[in-house]
Amino acid sequence: MSNVRTLFRLWCVAGVASWCAAGSSAVAQAPAAGAAPKPAPPAAAASVPKINATMLQLMRGIVYPASNVVFAAQDDLSKQPAAADPATSPNPLTSTYGGWVAVENAGLAIAESATLITMPGRLCSNGKRAPVQRADWIRFANGVRAAGVGVYEAAKKKDQDAIVDAAGTLSDACSMCHDVYREKKGGEKNRCLP
Numbered sequence: 001m002s003n004v005r006t007l008f009r010l011w012c013v014a015g016v017a018s019w020c021a022a023g024s025s026a027v028a029q030a031p032a033a034g035a036a037p038k039p040a041p042p043a044a045a046a047s048v049p050k051i052n053a054t055m056l057q058l059m060r061g062i063v064y065p066a067s068n069v070v071f072a073a074q075d076d077l078s079k080q081p082a083a084a085d086p087a088t089s090p091n092p093l094t095s096t097y098g099g100w101v102a103v104e105n106a107g108l109a110i111a112e113s114a115t116l117i118t119m120p121g122r123l124c125s126n127g128k129r130a131p132v133q134r135a136d137w138i139r140f141a142n143g144v145r146a147a148g149v150g151v152y153e154a155a156k157k158k159d160q161d162a163i164v165d166a167a168g169t170l171s172d173a174c175s176m177c178h179d180v181y182r183e184k185k186g187g188e189k190n191r192c193l194p
């Protein structure tokens with residue numbers, strides 16, 4: 001390991017700049033004094049994120065199925081009826097990547113969904129724009145991100161008690177946003193309005 005670090009430093013000294021920037025990004029947030037200016041990235045239209053789902057579809061397609069994996073993991077995972085063929089199982093818990101690995105991945109899917117929830121331009125099912133610039137919306141999304149990471153950590157430890165706690169934290173994180181932006185007086189036409 002220390003050899004790897006030494007090698008890494010040597011590369012940095014040798015000026016493999018992009019590599020070093022990537023390797024040190026967690027510690028070095030500001031450019032070093034005297035660092036050579038980075039060339040401007042080429043304009044790449046292909047890198048503009050494209051939105052394909054409404055909030056409703058994102059919730060039903062990604063967030064809800066992943067959350068159900070987490071909620072199911074509050075019970076003994078060995079009680080899940082085995083799939084006839086794990087390779088094609090539509091239940092992540094009984095698939096090839098099943099059991100605790102499926103719970104880890106569900107936590108990460110939920111954490112990543114926070115980025116999707118806050119992408120500018122996403123519409124809600126009633127045609128209103130999701131209020132992705134609002135501070136409370138961003139806070140709620142980050143709450144789901146943190147809860148998803150908590151699930152991941154608990155699943156890595158295969159710790160049943162920790163999963164029960166993490167599932168509770170997750171459920172609270174979902175409700176915090178739903179209380180404000182989903183369960184609206186006047187029904188669905190008012191969803192996503194502050």
Ligand code: HEC
Pocket residue numbers: 054055056057059060063064067110117123124125126137140141144170173174175177178181182188191192
């Ligand atoms: C930042 C806000 C926010 C967070 C966080 C959030 N949701 Fe949602 N959710 C919404 C909104 C808004 C809607 C309604 C979207 C629409 O109608 O387009 C919704 C809709 C849903 C729906 C569909 C309801 C229906 O009418 O069919 C489900 C299921 C759902 N959310 C599950 C979850 C779960 C599970 C979590 C937590 C892991 C979560 N959501 C976290 C805002 C949020």
